[in-house]
Structure formats: structure tokens, C-alpha cells
Amino acid sequence: MMSQTTTSLRNRRNDLAALPGALHSEWIKAISLRSNRALILVAFIGGAATSILVGTLVNNEILYVTDVAFYWTVVSAMFAAVCGVASFTSEVQHGTLPMLLTARPSRWWLGLTKLVTTMAFGATMGIAGVAGGLAGAVLTDLPSGHAGRIPATIAWALGNTTLSAALGLGVGMIVRHGSAAISGLLIWGLVVENLLTVFLPASLVRFLPFYAGTKLLGIESDLDSAEAIANALSRPQSALVLATYAATAMVVGAILLNRRDVE
Amino acid sequence: MISINSITKRFARGVESRLAVDDLTFDITSGRVTGFVGPNGAAKSTTMRIMVGLTRADRGEVRFDGVTHRQLPHPSRVVGAVLDPRCMHPGRTARQHLRATAAHGGIPSRRVDEVLDDVGLTSVANRRAGGFSLGMRQRLALAGALLGEPNVLLLDEPSNGLDPQGIHWLRARLSAFAAAGGTVFISSHLISELSIFADDLVVIGGGRLLAAESVAEMTRRVDRSVSVATPSSAELLTLLRERHIDAIRIDDRIQVRGASADEISQLAHSHHLRITELSEVSTSLEDILLELTRSATEFTAA
Numbered sequence: 001m002m003s004q005t006t007t008s009l010r011n012r013r014n015d016l017a018a019l020p021g022a023l024h025s026e027w028i029k030a031i032s033l034r035s036n037r038a039l040i041l042v043a044f045i046g047g048a049a050t051s052i053l054v055g056t057l058v059n060n061e062i063l064y065v066t067d068v069a070f071y072w073t074v075v076s077a078m079f080a081a082v083c084g085v086a087s088f089t090s091e092v093q094h095g096t097l098p099m100l101l102t103a104r105p106s107r108w109w110l111g112l113t114k115l116v117t118t119m120a121f122g123a124t125m126g127i128a129g130v131a132g133g134l135a136g137a138v139l140t141d142l143p144s145g146h147a148g149r150i151p152a153t154i155a156w157a158l159g160n161t162t163l164s165a166a167l168g169l170g171v172g173m174i175v176r177h178g179s180a181a182i183s184g185l186l187i188w189g190l191v192v193e194n195l196l197t198v199f200l201p202a203s204l205v206r207f208l209p210f211y212a213g214t215k216l217l218g219i220e221s222d223l224d225s226a227e228a229i230a231n232a233l234s235r236p237q238s239a240l241v242l243a244t245y246a247a248t249a250m251v252v253g254a255i256l257l258n259r260r261d262v263e
Numbered sequence: 264m265i266s267i268n269s270i271t272k273r274f275a276r277g278v279e280s281r282l283a284v285d286d287l288t289f290d291i292t293s294g295r296v297t298g299f300v301g302p303n304g305a306a307k308s309t310t311m312r313i314m315v316g317l318t319r320a321d322r323g324e325v326r327f328d329g330v331t332h333r334q335l336p337h338p339s340r341v342v343g344a345v346l347d348p349r350c351m352h353p354g355r356t357a358r359q360h361l362r363a364t365a366a367h368g369g370i371p372s373r374r375v376d377e378v379l380d381d382v383g384l385t386s387v388a389n390r391r392a393g394g395f396s397l398g399m400r401q402r403l404a405l406a407g408a409l410l411g412e413p414n415v416l417l418l419d420e421p422s423n424g425l426d427p428q429g430i431h432w433l434r435a436r437l438s439a440f441a442a443a444g445g446t447v448f449i450s451s452h453l454i455s456e457l458s459i460f461a462d463d464l465v466v467i468g469g470g471r472l473l474a475a476e477s478v479a480e481m482t483r484r485v486d487r488s489v490s491v492a493t494p495s496s497a498e499l500l501t502l503l504r505e506r507h508i509d510a511i512r513i514d515d516r517i518q519v520r521g522a523s524a525d526e527i528s529q530l531a532h533s534h535h536l537r538i539t540e541l542s543e544v545s546t547s548l549e550d551i552l553l554e555l556t557r558s559a560t561e562f563t564a565a
Contacts, residue, residue: 010334021366022366094353096350098344101316101317103367262312
């Protein structure tokens with residue numbers, strides 16, 4: 001019955017060798033929950049519905065597939081951030097975090113595993129949203145616009161949802177309480193940032209995380225002020241801003257995971 | 264052998280701090296079931312969490328055959344721990360939960376069906392854990408601990424929520440595990456429950472070690488006496504004391520230590536003394552635990 005005696009000591013090679021198994025475990029966990037599959041479906045339907053509604057109802061300007069297909073990505077990114085939060089806080093809430101750490105004590109590696117799977121889920125959510133958006137826009141017979149820009153915009157859109165998921169994971173690792181982290185993130189993204197874009201100078205607004213994420217989509221709006229257009233960052237710069245927030249949240253979250261006792 | 268050496272843990276909350284575990288040292292022997300007993304708030308769970316690195320000790324260390332838990336290359340193949348029976352996502356089935364656990368610990372997935380069968384959950388393997396009773400969750404948590412075929416089991420109050428049949432099964436399962444050479448360290452606040460199948464007992468209170476000895480040794484602490492009711496108490500007391508038998512009068516009875524009920528009966532009969540009641544009185548292990556932890560109990564009723 002007893003399988004092993006404790007003759008050797010753990011080293012980095014053991015941790016590295018355990019990584020595929022840990023990723024497989026996260027994969028099993030991700031696909032086994034109906035809520036995850038439902039979220040991907042909602043992302044697709046939301047994207048399609050948004051494109052169809054916008055394409056059908058907006059008649060006072062010419063809209064292109066290259067823009068409309070990506071409107072929903074703003075919401076997908078928020079969804080991805082919420083899923084990122086939940087990927088860690090649900091482990092805390094359901095008491096599975098101690099089990100993970102008892103089986104594999106390296107907390108840095110657990111953070112890395114979570115980061116990889118959460119970003120993969122964020123990308124999947126982005127793909128579903130963009131696919132729905134493109135399908136809806138095509139069904140509505142919108143003009144394609146600069147079709148050659150679509151692959152690049154898809155890549156930036158996936159960058160937005162992927163980094164947003166990582167940002168959410170970092171926030172979840174810091175806060176650890178699911179409801180508090182999700183409500184805080186949504187209030188920030190949907191309320192606080194929108195207020196700050198009104199009151200702060202454009203030179204500062206461009207450094208807000210979700211604003212920078214939206215700018216990755218390259219959607220031009222008539223509502224943008226001349227100051228905002230003048231101060232706008234390029235897509236790589238906006239990506240760097242969002243990535244910096246995500247990396248900072250992840251690093252702080254990983255340090256706290258490493259230092260805190262696990263209840 | 265598990266060695267717990269001088270572990271100390273202080274929890275700080277704001278400016279206040281509380282010493283939860285105070286220089287705790289004891290050994291847990293392989294091939295035996297060791298019960299870990301203490302009142303609520305004695306730091307049993309904290310100690311067990313320190314053992315597997317979930318809570319960091321301020322001082323001291325725990326070694327499994329000379330190696331700390333963090334140093335184990337494959338911890339789930341050495342230590343199986345159930346510290347919280349609720350440790351599962353309610354939206355996953357028992358099989359999905361165990362498959363994820365096995366993959367995380369680098370354990371072959373064939374073990375999943377084996378442990379499900381072992382704990383008697385095969386028939387509900389595809390049911391979501393959210394619909395499980397506490398007893399079923401306890402079994403599933405134990406299945407997770409057994410996945411890696413470990414040689415050490417750490418179980419924090421595993422019989423909570425189990426029905427009598429389940430408790431009987433758990434005792435038999437853990438005894439068999441220890442008989443096969445495994446080490447079982449199991450906590451409970453009920454010493455009577457542990458004394459039925461544990462080989463050794465570790466008693467803590469207020470984070471301090473109060474006793475660490477075998478159940479047999481602890482049982483020898485049990486105080487046995489005979490209570491006698493007789494209208495001739497003065498004469499019987501004199502007879503007993505003449506024979507150097509410890510006897511005292513308490514209210515209308517005589518409490519006798521060092522003589523059996525049969526011996527007292529013979530003595531009274533030979534001197535034509537009438538006895539109206541004769542009964543053996545003994546303290547229980549619960550009484551011993553209460554006595555040991557009297558000063559260390561954190562929560563008591565007024």
C-alpha cells in the first residue's frame with residue numbers, strides 16, 4: 001500500500017516536472033464546470049447580438065464589420081477579468097486551495113499555473129466574443145471596411161481579454177474574497193473609470209487599465225475629444241499599460257499568496 | 264516517524280497578538296493511530312496546518328522521516344491530509360474532483376476509481392458534490408487523501424457528520440491503514456471516540472502539550488474506587504483503616520480505594536455489618552481530559 005519513502009528532497013526540477021500535471025488539473029477543473037461553458041456561450045451570443053442590434057438600429061452613420069465586430073470585446077474583457085478573479089477566489093471559497101498546496105507546496109508555481117490557465121480562458125472568451133461579433137456583423141450585411149485590419153484587431157482584442165483575465169486573477173489573489181473582488185473590479189471598470197475619463201486630463205486617462213484595454217481595439221468614436229485623440233497611445237503602448245497593471249497585480253498577488261497563511 | 268519540534272505560532276490581529284501554539288514538541292510513531300485531543304480552540308487544526316505548511320510556524324519545524332513537508336518531492340505520495348471536509352467545488356462530480364486532484368498531484372488517473380471504490384462512493388461518482396451529505400463529503404475528502412497511496416494520513420475531525428455505520432467504517436479503515444505500516448494522526452475533541460481505536464494520544468490545551476502517551480498508559484490513570492452505603496459506617500471505616508485501606512466518609516457513604524467491592528463485601532459480612540449499597544465508581548478518560556485541560560480551556564460555559 002505504501003508507495004514511497006522520503007529519501008530525496010524536492011528541487012526545482014520536481015516543480016517543473018509537476019507543471020504539466022498541474023495544468024491538466026486546471027483544464028479538468030475548467031471544463032467540468034457548466035458555468036464556464038455557459039460563459040463562453042454568453043460571450044458568443046453577446047457578440048453576435050451586439051453586432052446585429054448595432055447594425056440594425058444605427059442608421060445615422062456608416063458602420064463597418066472591422067469596428068462593430070469588436071464592440072462586444074469591451075464586455076468580454078470585463079467578463080474575462082471577473083473569471084480571472086473567480087479562478088482563484090473560488091479555490092479559497094470552496095476550501096480547495098489548502099488541498100492544492102498540500103499536494104504541491106510551491107506557491108509560486110501555483111500562481112504560474114493559475115496565470116497560464118486564466119489567460120487561456122481569457123483568450124477563449126475573447127475568441128468566442130469576436131467570433132460572435134463577426135458572425136452578427138456579417139449576418140447584418142455591414143460593409144467589411146478595411147478587411148485587412150481584421151486579423152490584427154483580433155490579435156489585439158485577444159490581448160485585451162487575456163490581459164484583463166490576468167489582471168482579474170491578480171486582484172483575486174490580493175483580495176481573496178470573491179464577491180468583494182468582483183464587485184470592486186466591476187465598480188472600477190464600469191463606474192470609476194468612466195467618471196475619471198470625464199474629470200481627469202486625457203494625458204492621465206490614457207493610463208487607466210480598462211481604458212487602455214479598450215484602446216487596443218482601435219475603435220474610433222465621435223465622442224473622443226480632440227485632446228483625447230491628441231494624447232492617445234498607440235496599440236502597443238496601450239497594451240503595455242494594461243500589461244503593467246496585470247503584471248503588478250499578479251506580482252503583488254503572488255507575493256501575498258507566498259507570505260500569507262492559508263486558512 | 265513524524266517529529267514535531269518546538270513549534271510556536273503567534274497570530275497577530277492589529278496591535279493584539281495571541282500565542283496559538285506554544286513550543287509544542289512530540290513524536291508520532293509509524294504503524295500506529297495517534298489521536299490528537301484537546302478542547303475547542305486548543306490549536307489542533309493550527310498544528311495540523313503547520314505540519315503541512317499551510318500555516319507557517321514562527322519557530323520550530325515538523326519533519327516526516329527527517330524531511331519537512333516543503334522538501335518532499337511528491338508530498339501527496341507521502342502525506343494525505345483532510346483538514347476540511349468541504350474542500351470540493353459543489354459544481355464538480357466526485358470523479359471530476361478526484362481526477363483534478365490526481366492530475367495536480369501527479370498521480371495516475373486509474374487511482375480515482377480505486378479510491379472511489381475504497382470509500383464506497385462508486386455509485387455516486389458522477390453526482391455533483393454540491394448534493395452530497397457531510398458524511399459523503401467526508402468520504403470523498405478521505406478518497407482525495409488516499410489517492411497518492413501515502414504512508415501518512417492527517418485527519419482533522421474526520422468523523423464529524425458520519426453516521427454510526429460510517430464511523431465504524433472509518434475506524435476499521437484507519438486501523439487497517441496503520442496495521443499496514445501507515446501513520447495515522449487524527450484529531451478530535453472527543454477522547455472517548457479516539458480511545459476506541461487509537462494506539463497513542465496527544466493531548467493539547469491552549470496550544471501547549473499536556474500529555475503524549477499510549478492509550479494504555481492513559482487508561483492506567485483512571486481512578487477506580489468503591490462507594491459503600493451502610494448504617495454501620497463508623498465500624499466499617501475502622502475495619503478498613505485497620506487494614507490500611509484508604510477509606511473516607513463522603514456524606515452518608517464511604518469511598519474506598521485499594522479494595523474491590525468483593526473484598527469489602529466479605530469484610531462486612533464477616534463482621535455482621537449490613538451493607539445497603541455497594542458500587543464501583545471509576546473516572547473516565549473524558550474526566551482525565553477535562554482535568555488535564557481544565558486550565559487551558561478557552562471557551563467554557565458560566
